[in-house]
Amino acid sequence: MAAGSEATIPKILAAGAGDEEGEHVKPFTPEKAKEIIMSLQQPAIFCNMVFDWPARHWNAKYLSEVLHGKRIRFRMGMKSISTVPQFETTCSYVEATLEEFLTWNCDQSSISGPFRDYDHSKFWAYADYKYFVNLFEDKTDIFQDVKWSDFGFPGRNGQESTLWIGSLGAHTPCHLDSYGCNLVFQVQGRKRWHLFPPEDTPFLYPTRIPYEESSVFSKINVVNPDLKRFPKFQKAQRHMVTLSPGQVLFVPRHWWHYVESIDPVTVSINSWIELEEDHLARVEEAITRMLVCALKTAENPQNTRAWLNPTEVEETSHEVNCCYLNAAVSAFFDRCRTSKVVEIQAVRTDGDHMKKEFNVCDHVEVGQTGSQNLTTGIGKPEATSHFGPDLVPVAQRSEEPPSQRGGMFESDGKDFDDKDGEHFGKLRCAKRQQIMSNSENAVEEEIVSNTTTVPSQTFISTDDLLDCLVNPQVTRIVAQLLIQRRSL
DSSP states (O other): OOTTOOOOOOOOGGGSTTOOGGGOOOSSOHHHHHHHHHHOOSOEEEOSSSTTOGGGGOOHHHHHHHHTTOOEEEEEEEOSOOSSOOOGGGSEEEEEOHHHHHHHHTTOOOTTSTTTTSOTTTEEEEEEEEEHHHHTTTOGGGGGGOOGGGGTOTTOSGGGOEEEEEETTOEEEEEEESSSEEEEEEEESOEEEEEEOGGGGGGGOEEEEEEETTEEEESSOTTSOOTTTOGGGGGOOOEEEEEOTTOEEEEOTTOEEEEEEOSSEEEEEEEEEOOTTHHHHHHHHHHHHHHHHHHHHHHOTTOGGGTBOTTOOSOOOHHHHHHHHHHHHHHHHHHHTTSOOEEEEEEOTTSOEEEEEETTOSSEEEOSSTTOOOEESSOOOOOGGGOBTTEEEOOBOOSOOOSSGGGOOOOOOTTOOHHHHHHHHHHHHHHHHHHHHHHTTHHHHHHHHHHTSOOSOOOOOHHHHHHHHTOHHHHHHHHHHHHHHHHO
16 A cells, blocks of 8 residues: 555445345344454454444434433543643533534534634534433433444443544543443544554553543553653554444454544444453552552642543542452452352562462463453454455554654555455464563563663652552552452
């Protein structure tokens, strides 16, 4: 593919004129779709799977009529390009109806409207993380318009879904989700996804400030990175795709992602799919919550909004967090209670690890490093044999990350066939093994490299300490130690 070109995902059958819905046959049965989701370890686009969903008609205008004047919260961000991420804690918020949003988005807002302080040419608006159960609490019949059961999850519909509505430029900071995997249905407009694999975590400079449960943020603005401050980002493997209406993106567990709206109005629906690995992840999140809240509250008791994401509405007292941690550990063991053996790698002081067996869980292994996951049974091979026009992998970019947004382009799977997909999958698998091996030493390498340079400042802040204490690799080890002690 020529540099600067942009390929496209194969056309969606439902978009073709003159076709009757009854004539279409979905390329994957629910059972096969779930098998793919549970075995695939790289992002991919499902095509021709939602042409009969009523929710495919959920554009912003339709939703404004359904919600009938209900006010929702919009996050307001600047369109200007900066090397610093726009975290939610730095944004402003507006309570408005979807009708008022659409009027403002057409640059026709009156001086008295809720968006009056936000010049449309300088700001974007994002109604994000809108849970259906809250948004449509008096219209629960609408939940059936979303049919995740087609992907092998019976009974899952809008009740387990989240709605996202944004204007041009609206985006989420680069982050990974601690829990589950993600299915994203694009309804209106297009969104560009920048994705990075879990083994790239050391190169994304993870942070838990601002704190949001289940979200590990990157310190980097991945569309305009500061490579002098974050040089290891150059090693990251950027995957990119433009998600169009009618397509469903699968985001595997712990894949980093930055998502931006590239059309005037975008509407997306997503659902996070629970995984066995989440039981350990909840213990890790509880540890993180306790440490972050304790240190940041002690630093400035009156200003939690400076470090606590606006999405966090639960109490953060130490007593509450202790209960949260105990509940997470208990839930882990409750899940394993009826099984036989849990195999945990205990960390020795010399850096090696030894294995101890406890009669609490069947065939579950807890890995030591941040790139390892809690797995059940024998690992399954990636479902690369299913790649084709109806399941398109999100390809890795071969060129170096640009320093300016204008240099962005991506591969969306053009000229792809099953044979090439099989070869791509084998190469990807081999490369993953090599990179995971390299990433295990990434923290040690960073420590060594940092000690050979003169520090720019001697002051160590609370955030600096937290970046070490709640690093994903550290919390993984602490969670293991807690579980070991509880098991003995």
